[in-house]
Amino acid sequence: MNNKMYNPRFWAVTGMILLAAFLRIMPHLPNFTPVAAMALFGGAYFSNKKIAFAVPIAAMVISDAILGFHSTMWAVYLSFVLMVLIGFRLRESRKVKDIFLAALSSSIIFFIITNFAVWTSGLMYPMNTAGLVECYTAAIPFFRYSVLGDLFFSGVFFGLFELAQSKLPALAEVKA
Numbered sequence: 001m002n003n004k005m006y007n008p009r010f011w012a013v014t015g016m017i018l019l020a021a022f023l024r025i026m027p028h029l030p031n032f033t034p035v036a037a038m039a040l041f042g043g044a045y046f047s048n049k050k051i052a053f054a055v056p057i058a059a060m061v062i063s064d065a066i067l068g069f070h071s072t073m074w075a076v077y078l079s080f081v082l083m084v085l086i087g088f089r090l091r092e093s094r095k096v097k098d099i100f101l102a103a104l105s106s107s108i109i110f111f112i113i114t115n116f117a118v119w120t121s122g123l124m125y126p127m128n129t130a131g132l133v134e135c136y137t138a139a140i141p142f143f144r145y146s147v148l149g150d151l152f153f154s155g156v157f158f159g160l161f162e163l164a165q166s167k168l169p170a171l172a173e174v175k176a
Contacts, residue, residue, distance in 0.1 A: 005048060008170040013045045014055050016157055021059035023153075025066050031146040035060070036106035037153035039080050043087020044094065045161065047173055053084050075117030079110040094158060103154040107147040115139045 020038035038056050046052035060080060064073070083106045090102055115136050118124060125131035165171045 005051070008168075009045070009173060010051075012161070012164065012171055013042065016161065017042055017056050017059050020153065020157070021063040024063045029145045029149075031142045032149035032152075033146075034149065034153035034157070035080065036083050036103055036110065036146075036150040037157050039083030040087040040090060040099070040102050040106060040154055041157045041161070043084040044090035044158070045173075049088070052087070053081065056080070056084060071121055071123075072114060072117040075114045076110075079106075079113045082106075082109050082113075094162065099154055099158050100151065103150040104147065107143070107150045110146060111136075111139065111143045 017038045020034035020041070024033050024035065038059060042052045042056035046055065057077070057080065060077070086102050086105055086109075090098055116132075118139075119127075119132050119135040125135045161171070
């Protein structure tokens with residue numbers, strides 16, 4: 001095992017992402033989940049880019065195995081990968097405004113991609129412009145909770161980890 005990679009920081013970040021996955025399976029308001037937060041958090045705090053994708057995606061797969069898979073999972077995971085990439089942009093600056101914009105962008109990306117996938121499935125809406133508009137319109141109430149959840153959980157995870165880093169030097173990033 002590479003001790004530089006598997007240090008206290010690695011285990012703390014991994015633990016927080018697993019906690020986020022656990023919170024997904026707990027009762028909650030529709031779409032008020034830590035999905036974007038765990039993707040952004042992994043992208044921002046794992047120094048190894050492969051691990052930054054692998055750990056959050058593994059956590060998603062585990063929680064989805066409990067929640068159940070559906071035909072538009074590809075859109076959920078595509079959105080999730082894009083959120084990890086947005087998290088990479090937070091590596092250099094973890095200011096409140098940057099985290100806020102990253103979480104909000106993640107909510108918008110998730111809304112656009114996943115609802116487009118629902119429409120393209122052809123199961124719920126007509127395959128025309130009116131059907132696409134109807135699909136996005138029907139999703140607006142869920143979008144509100146997505147935004148609130150993404151902002152809340154991103155604030156909690158980033159805030160707690162920054163606080164923990166300030167108190168526990170072992171959580172500081174190990175430079176190669």
